[in-house]
Amino acid sequence: MNAITPHAGGDLSQGEPARLGTLEAQVMDLLWESEGATVRELIDRLPTDPAYTTIATVLGNLRKKGLVSTRKAGHTTLYGASVSREAHAANLMEHALDASGNREASILHFVDGMPEDDLELLRRHLLGGDPPQ
CATH class of the missing domain: 1.10.10.10 (Winged helix-like DNA-binding domain superfamily/Winged helix DNA-binding domain)
Structure with a gap:
């Protein structure tokens, strides 16, 4: 097929x-x-x-x-x-950051509101652990 x-x-x-x-x-x-x-x-x-x-x-x-x-x-x-749900969501977030006028402040504000489980996921990923799914 x-x-x-x-x-x-x-x-x-x-x-x-x-x-x-x-x-x-x-x-x-x-x-x-x-x-x-x-x-x-x-x-x-x-x-x-x-x-x-x-x-x-x-x-x-x-x-x-x-x-x-x-x-x-x-x-x-x-x-x-033709694009995964996750890739579409990431693209929306990237655009929101670009449109925010201050990427750094927006990222920090977003991260400050994240639950601990999500923060741990980010830590592992940034340290070379879990690849994105």
Whole structure:
């Protein structure tokens, strides 16, 4: 079977990260939890009952943002996440730091509010321990 291939239009390493609307976030959550899905499968898993064309449009928008990739399986198009949930979250945090005007103060303020378990994870990682997952 062909791999899901990213759309050439999106690049999360540059520019502003993709902001997700409510329905886009719900669709991405489903894609992050699966190996790929059709429009119909996504509709069946969503808490509301959106129109087929609505989800097809949302997927097209997410593809343009570089978050969704496609692959063909016969006459069916499967959609999958082209970036992990963790990579997307890291990109959002990086952008927030860039936009803060004071990276150092923002990082320190963020770290000051972290629970001890998260601080220990950071310590281990910075000392060459646990690699990111």
